[in-house]
Each structure stands twice: as C-alpha cells, then as structure tokens.
Amino acid sequence: xxxxxxxxxxxxxxxxxxxxxxxxxxxxxxxxxxxxxxxxxxxxxxxxxxxxxxxxxxxxxxxxxxxxxxxxxxxxxxxxxxxxxxxxxxxxxxxxxxxxxxxxxxxxxxxxxxxxxxxxxxxxxxxxxxxxxxxxxxxxxxxxxxxxxxxxxxxxxxxxxxxxxxxxxxxxxxxxxxxxxxxxxxxxxxxxxxxxxxxxxxxxxxxxxxxxxxxxxxxxxxxxxxxxxxxxxxxxxxxxxxxxxxxxxxxxxxxxxxxxxxxxxxxxxxxxxxxxxxxxxxxxxxxxxxxxxxxxxxxxxxxxxxxxxxxxxxxxxxxxxxxxxxxxxxxxxxxxxxxxxxxxxxxxxxxxxxxxxxxxxxxxxxxxxxxxxxxxxxxxxxxxxxxxxxxxxxxxxxxxxxxxxxxxxxxxxxxxxxxxxxxxxxxxxxxxxxxxxxxxxxxxxxxxxxxxxxxxxxxxxxxxxxxxxxxxxxxxxxxxxxxxxxxxxxxxxxxxxxxxxxxxxxxxxxxxxxxxxxxxxxxxxxxxxxxxxxxxxxxxxxxxxxxxxxxxxxxxxxxxxxxxxxxxxxxxxxxxxxxxxxxxxxxxxxxxxxxxxxxxxxxxxxxxxxxxxxxxxxxxxxxxxxxxxxxxxxxxxxxxxxxxxxxxxxxxxxxxxxxxxxxxxxxxxxxxxxxxxxxxxxxxxxxxxxxxxxxxxxxxxxxxxxxxxxxxxxxxxxxxxxxxxxxxxxxxxxxxxxxxxxxxxxxxxxxxxxxxxxxxxxxxxxxxxxxxxxxxxxxxxxxxxxxxxxxxxxxxxxxxxxxxxxxxxx
Numbered sequence: 001x002x003x004x005x006x007x008x009x010x011x012x013x014x015x016x017x018x019x020x021x022x023x024x025x026x027x028x029x030x031x032x033x034x035x036x037x038x039x040x041x042x043x044x045x046x047x048x049x050x051x052x053x054x055x056x057x058x059x060x061x062x063x064x065x066x067x068x069x070x071x072x073x074x075x076x077x078x079x080x081x082x083x084x085x086x087x088x089x090x091x092x093x094x095x096x097x098x099x100x101x102x103x104x105x106x107x108x109x110x111x112x113x114x115x116x117x118x119x120x121x122x123x124x125x126x127x128x129x130x131x132x133x134x135x136x137x138x139x140x141x142x143x144x145x146x147x148x149x150x151x152x153x154x155x156x157x158x159x160x161x162x163x164x165x166x167x168x169x170x171x172x173x174x175x176x177x178x179x180x181x182x183x184x185x186x187x188x189x190x191x192x193x194x195x196x197x198x199x200x201x202x203x204x205x206x207x208x209x210x211x212x213x214x215x216x217x218x219x220x221x222x223x224x225x226x227x228x229x230x231x232x233x234x235x236x237x238x239x240x241x242x243x244x245x246x247x248x249x250x251x252x253x254x255x256x257x258x259x260x261x262x263x264x265x266x267x268x269x270x271x272x273x274x275x276x277x278x279x280x281x282x283x284x285x286x287x288x289x290x291x292x293x294x295x296x297x298x299x300x301x302x303x304x305x306x307x308x309x310x311x312x313x314x315x316x317x318x319x320x321x322x323x324x325x326x327x328x329x330x331x332x333x334x335x336x337x338x339x340x341x342x343x344x345x346x347x348x349x350x351x352x353x354x355x356x357x358x359x360x361x362x363x364x365x366x367x368x369x370x371x372x373x374x375x376x377x378x379x380x381x382x383x384x385x386x387x388x389x390x391x392x393x394x395x396x397x398x399x400x401x402x403x404x405x406x407x408x409x410x411x412x413x414x415x416x417x418x419x420x421x422x423x424x425x426x427x428x429x430x431x432x433x434x435x436x437x438x439x440x441x442x443x444x445x446x447x448x449x450x451x452x453x454x455x456x457x458x459x460x461x462x463x464x465x466x467x468x469x470x471x472x473x474x475x476x477x478x479x480x481x482x483x484x485x486x487x488x489x490x491x492x493x494x495x496x497x498x499x500x501x502x503x504x505x506x507x508x509x510x511x512x513x514x515x516x517x518x519x520x521x522x523x524x525x526x527x528x529x530x531x532x533x534x535x536x537x538x539x540x541x542x543x544x545x546x547x548x549x550x551x552x553x554x555x556x557x558x559x560x561x562x563x564x565x566x567x568x569x570x571x572x573x574x575x576x577x578x579x580x581x582x583x584x585x586x587x588x589x590x591x592x593x594x595x596x597x598x599x600x601x602x603x604x605x606x607x608x609x610x611x612x613x614x615x616x617x618x619x620x621x622x623x624x625x626x627x628x629x630x631x632x633x634x635x636x637x638x639x640x641x642x643x644x645x646x647x648x649x650x651x652x653x654x655x656x657x658x659x660x661x662x663x664x665x666x667x668x669x670x671x672x673x674x675x676x677x678x679x680x681x682x683x684x685x686x687x688x689x690x691x692x693x694x695x696x697x698x699x700x701x702x703x704x705x706x707x708x709x710x711x712x713x714x715x716x717x718x719x720x721x722x723x724x725x726x727x728x729x730x731x732x733x734x735x736x737x738x739x740x741x742x743x744x745x746x747x748x749x750x751x752x753x754x755x756x757x758x759x760x761x762x763x764x765x766x767x768x769x770x771x772x773x774x775x776x777x778x779x780x781x782x783x784x785x786x787x788x789x790x791x792x793x794x795x796x797x798x799x800x801x802x803x804x805x806x807x808x809x810x
Contacts, residue, residue: 025064026097035061039079046072127200143186166213202551227786234780238773243268258310267301279765292341301332320372330363365394381439391429420464443497450490457483461567479520508533516581547596557586563631575627584612610637615717634669660688674762687711701734726753740783748774
C-alpha cells in the first residue's frame with residue numbers, strides 16, 4: 001500500500017511539474033551598480049540544446065521570462081563593450097534571479113589595465129543627455145555638475161544655455177525655488193545620487209510655457225527594499241576664504257512605502273573685488289569722472305531640508321507628500337561692502353573723495369509642501385495624476401549705509417551721510433494640477449492636463465534718513481506694494497513614431513489676470529492676457545548614419561516679483577535699483593534645425609526672436625551724478641547661430657566631448673537718459689567647451705576629467721562683456737568596494753574667468769572690472785552605508801511660479 005501511495009505522489013508531482021508554467025526575472029547592472037538598458041538576454045535548454053526565448057532589459061535593467069516549463073536552462077546576457085555573462089539555471093518554480101553584474105571588456109597597456117569609459121554624452125532629438133553617475137564629479141555638488149555639463153554655461157553665479165536662462169527640473173519636476181535659491185540648493189546638494197543631466201533646448205508642451213530651455217536633473221533609482229544612507233562633505237579654498245558643504249541623505253523603502261530625508265548646510269564666505277569707472281557727459285564733453293574701488297564679502301550658511309514619502313495604496317493607486325525647506329538665518333547671512341570713490345573734474349584733477357560702508361543682513365524662510373496622487377489604469381502606461389502645492393516665502397533685509405566725503409589730502413570728512421533701509425517680501429503661492437497620459441498604441445501617445453495658480457505678494461520698503469543724528473522715515477522712498485496674480489493653463493500633446501519618422505506636437509493655453517497696488521501712491525495697475533504656446537518636433541532617420549530633426553516652440557518669461565516693485569532701493573548715496581509694475585511678459589519664438597552624422601557629429605542651426613524682454617539696465621543720470629539700475633522691457637532681441645557637438649572615443653581610455661557655437665545677437669532698447677532714443681547693440685560671438693574623460697586601473701576606480709571653456713565677448717542689453725576662459729581638472733578615486741569615494745580638483749586653474757562690462761553709447765560711459773574667487777581647490781568625500789544598492793527617491797515639486805520669487809541674478 002505504501003508503495004502505491006508513493007508512486008501516486010511521484011506521478012502527481014511529475015505531472016504538476018510538467019503542466020505548471022514558471023517565471024524567471026532579474027536585473028542587469030554594470031560594476032558600478034548602474035542599470036544596463038537594452039542588454040540581450042537569451043535562454044537555451046540544456047537537455048535539448050535549443051533556443052527557447054530571448055528578450056532585452058528595460059531602461060532600469062530589468063527583464064522577465066514568462067510561461068517557462070520546469071527544466072535546466074543556459075542563461076546568457078550580453079551587451080556591447082561588456083563580457084558575456086553565462087550561467088545554468090535549474091527552474092522548478094518562479095525565480096527572482098540574483099542581480100547580474102556585467103564586467104566591462106579590458107585591454108592591457110604597458111602593465112596598466114585601462115578601461116574605456118561608457119559614453120557620458122548622448123544627443124537626442126530634443127535634448128542632450130550628460131551621464132555623470134560615478135564620474136569624477138560625483139564627489140562634488142550639483143552646481144559643479146552644471147558647470148561641466150555640455151551646452152550649459154555658468155559664470156557670475158548665473159546658469160544659462162544658448163536659449164537664455166533655463167528652468168531647472170529634477171526627475172521632470174520643477175524645482176520650486178527662486179533663481180538665487182536654486183544656486184544655493186544645487187551648491188548644497190551632493191552629486192552622488194545624480195544619474196544624468198538633460199539639456200532640453202526646445203521643451204515640448206508637457207513642460208511649463210514659462211522659461212526658455214529646460215535642464216532636467218535625473219537621479220538614480222532602484223526598487224530593492226531596505227535602507228540606504230550617505231554622508232558627504234566638500235571643502236573649497238578660494239583666494240580669500242574657504243567654503244564648506246556638509247550633508248546627509250537617508251532613504252528607506254518597503255513594499256508600500258518610499259521615504260527620503262536629506263539635510264545639508266553650506267557655510268561659506270565669498271569675496272568680490274570690483275573697480276568701476278564712469279564718465280558723466282554733458283554736450284558731448286566729460287564734465288566729471290568717478291573711479292570706484294569696491295570690496296564685497298558675502299557670508300552665508302544656507303540650510304536645506306528635503307523630505308518626501310510615497311505610499312502605494314494598491315497596485316493602481318499611490319499618494320505622496322513632499323516638502324522642501326530652505327532657511328538662511330539672519331545671524332549667518334551678512335554682506336559687507338566697502339568702497340572708495342575718487343571724483344575727478346573735466347581736467348582729470350582729483351576734486352574730492354567719498355568712502356562708503358554698507359552693512360547688509362538678510363533672512364529667508366522658504367517653505368514648500370506638495371501632495372500628490374497617481375492612478376494607473378488597466379492599460380499599460382495610462383495614468384492620471386494630480387497634485388496640490390503651497391509655498392510660504394518670507395524674506396527680510398536690513399541695510400545700514402554710512403558715507404563720508406573728503407577733500408584731497410584731508411583725513412576729516414567735510415560731510416557725513418547715513419541712511420537705513422528695511423525691506424521685506426511675503427509670498428503665498430497655491431497651485432493645483434492634473435495630468436492624464438494615454439498610450440494609444442505602442443507607437444502613439446496622447447497627453448493632456450490643466451493647472452491653476454494663485455499668487456499673493458506683499459513687499460514693504462521703509463527707508464530712514466538721519467538729520468542731526470535723529471532717525472526720520474523718508475516717506476518719498478517708502479512704500480508697500482501688493483501684487484496678486486491668477487493663472488489658468490491647459491495643454492494637450494500627441495506623439496507618433498513610424499519606421500523612419502518621429503513626430504510630436506502640442507499646444508498649451510494660459511490665461512493670466514494681474515493686479516498691482518502701490519499703497520503710498522494709490523496707483524493700481526490691472527492687466528490680463530491669454531497666450532497660446534504651440535510646440536512641434538519632427539525627426540527623420542534616413543539610415544543608421546544620417547538623421548535630420550526640426551523643433552519649434554513658443555515660450556513666455558513673466559517678470560520676477562521683485563522686478564515689478566516700483567521701489568527705489570538705494571545701494572549707496574548715488575545708486576539705486578528700481579522695478580516697474582507695468583512690465584510686460586516676454587514672448588519668444590524658437591526654431592531649431594539639426595543634422596546628425598553617424599550618431600556622433602551634430603550640426604544645429606537656431607533662430608530666436610524675443611519680444612519685450614525684461615532686463616535690468618544701468619543708466620547714468622548725468623545731471624545728478626546717479627547710477628540707476630532699472631528693470632525695464634526692452635524692444636526686442638534677435639539671435640541666431642550654428643552649434644556643433646561631438647562625442648568621440650580617441651582610444652581605449654580617452655573620450656572627448658566638444659561643443660562649439662558661433663552666434664549673432666542683436667538687442668534693441670530705449671536709452672532712458674538720452675531722450676528714449678532706440679539703440680541697437682549687436683555682436684557676433686563664439687563659445688566652445690572641451691571635456692576630456694579618462695579612466696584608469698583595472699577596477700576602474702580612478703577617473704579624471706579635464707575641461708576647458710572659452711567665451712568670446714558677448715552683448716546683453718546695453719552691456720558688452722569681455723571674453724573669458726577657464727581650465728578645470730578633477731580626479732576621483734573610489735574606495736572600499738565603491739562604498740566611499742575621494743575627489744580632488746581645481747576649477748579655473750589659471751584664474752582667467754574674470755571679465756569686464758562696458759556700457760558706452762550716446763551720453764553713457766560706464767566700465768566695470770569684476771574679479772571673483774573663481775580659482776578654487778576642491779576636496780570632496782562621500783561615504784555610503786546601509787544597502788548601498790539603493791538610490792534615493794528624492795523628488796522636488798513642479799512649480800514655475802516659485803522661479804519668480806526673486807530676481808534673475810544676485
């Protein structure tokens with residue numbers, strides 16, 4: 001009887017094994033734990049030596065075989081540039097295979113094994129992708145990465161591309177900070193979680209109509225559950241002061257929850273030394289010349305706290321909460337400016353001098369919170385997402401300015417002047433957004449969505465003067481400015497791929513209603529406008545060697561909130577900054593035509609027309625000897641040019657990337673101090689960036705990058721900026737099985753990135769020579785702990801309105 005039962009059990013087990021189907025799934029990574037997309041994976045039966053199935057890994061390196069019978073299989077994984085991985089798998093049930101690590105093919109050269117680095121630059125139809133994961137820049141900060149990103153120019157702490165000032169996104173989500181705070185955030189954020197940077201010159205309808213180019217920073221991700229953390233630090237030594245950055249990241253994941261928390265602080269001092277020469281002109285004759293020497297020290301200790309948690313309700317629904325907090329406390333945010341001005345008469349004889357001391361203390365609290373919801377439909381890729389956001393922005397500033405006036409060879413001032421300024425800005429921002437994505441077929445997709453934004457801003461300026469040592473409010477230069485804005489937006493987009501053609505087109509519509517109210521003057525300005533923003537992208541592949549693409553889109557630049565304030569904010573007795581509540585939005589039309597040869601050499605021609613651009617232009621009042629920094633709409637800007645890019649492998653350990661651009665810029669503006677005469681400022685310019693990537697040692701643990709940037713003289717508004725160039729060198733060594741890394745480098749090795757600014761036309765003659773701490777010795781360290789296969793799920797909040805919290809530049 002026992003024999004019969006045993007035989008029956010054996011037969012049933014055999015039958016079950018034959019009838020049941022199993023699944024084999026896994027992930028393919030390289031030696032740096034980065035996913036290898038589109039690797040070839042095949043299964044072959046050991047017993048029958050026949051090919052069973054084949055597939056490729058997805059963008060995250062994952063693959064899956066379904067419907068397999070119990071058997072022994074030979075699993076093979078291959079990808080160009082890597083050694084083929086082979087293993088025997090006994091399949092008697094569904095298996096989640098161990099992570100497959102592909103080893104890169106090596107070549108021995110003179111007893112040193114050098115490994116060819118995987119391509120770090122990829123040109124796509126509407127963007128340039130710069131892969132920085134595990135590069136020498138990984139020990140720096142994200143702002144350092146942008147300085148080395150092809151197509152991105154960073155100088156004077158301003159980020160720009162060929163299409164002007166870009167909008168910063170992270171993982172396709174808009175960074176919700178002002179332009180100044182974006183720089184602070186990027187400087188204080190470790191680069192070790194960054195996978196790539198996308199430079200999108202012609203953003204499709206999915207992206208906000210606000211802004212020109214888009215820089216999208218992609219973070220690395222993995223779905224393995226567990227805990228991952230890191231600590232990092234960077235030290236930079238300038239010619240005057242050191243700068244520090246310290247921080248920590250923590251990521252925790254379970255089957256249902258993704259949680260991320262990061263904190264960083266970047267205490268630093270920055271020194272700037274400017275000299276300024278201005279000739280005051282009357283009847284085409286110089287009546288007075290001023291020579292000023294400025295020394296500015298800026299102390300900051302900005303703290304950033306980022307946190308978000310995602311919770312999967314079920315397979316189809318998930319919610320998330322994100323927050324970003326930026327704090328610049330008053331006790332660590334100070335600016336000291338000392339300046340000496342020599343005044344010469346028409347015969348260049350020293351007439352008098354004045355010495356100005358400016359002490360400025362700032363405080364910023366920027367709190368942002370977002371609630372997200374995502375629903376996945378039965379159809380793969382079909383999703384509905386919604387989010388609600390609130391920003392609470394609170395900025396205050398206190399300024400004390402003392403000026404003493406002296407005769408030549410005198411040590412006692414014949415006159416002293418003092419004034420104080422208190423300014424503040426409080427902004428409440430509320431937005432709601434909904435997006436729907438529908439894949440029609442494998443080659444067709446439809447997107448649509450809408451957004452509602454409400455902005456309420458209150459700006460206060462109180463200026464005080466001193467008479468007989470008594471503090472008195474200067475009523476004429478004090479005001480409260482209220483600004484309210486409502487914005488309604490909707491978009492739709494359609495894309496389709498054929499065998500040799502790719503097409504994507506979209507339309508975004510926005511309606512804006514604005515009210516500005518100056519309480520001291522009783523002046524109320526109201527305006528509303530509706531704008532349409534079409535976008536069009538087409539790509540034709542002739543064959544594997546030749547591609548042609550064309551992009552068009554229309555964009556808008558709304559004035560920053562501070563640019564709308566009508567205040568006169570005095571920097572000293574003879575200079576002030578002022579805004580204009582009647583500023584119009586800038587509307588741009590951008591056309592791009594590109595041609596790629598062998599997927600290596602790309603030539604790109606572009607044309608850009610800017611209508612009503614907003615710029616801060618410096619005007620000199622020759623009657624009162626005052627410099628006015630006025631935010632105003634200029635008439636138009638026109639630019640066009642030809643760009644060339646290539647990524648080339650010179651040998652097995654050396655890759656080189658080259659970006660060069662020859663372009664023409666023409667700007668027209670009204671000379672407010674010269675009877676509003678229309679002035680044209682134009683110039684042909686050139687810039688080029690060369691980046692060399694090196695990989696050394698058999699284990700690929702030592703890498704280096706050498707980059708060189710050159711910018712010829714360029715024009716902007718009324719100004720002509722001189723040429724500049726710089727050489728950067730960075731080395732990176734990984735340690736302890738890639739759990740730690742150490743980097744060292746020098747930026748602007750020969751200290752050649754300083755520049756001059758010239759405003760010279762009609763009765764205007766102003767020259768500035770700017771010298772900053774560009775040459776920096778940088779040392780960085782990073783250590784990862786916990787499950788080091790994990791990557792952060794950090795995600796910022798998509799909001800274009802927050803970009804307008806402060807002005808475009810410092």
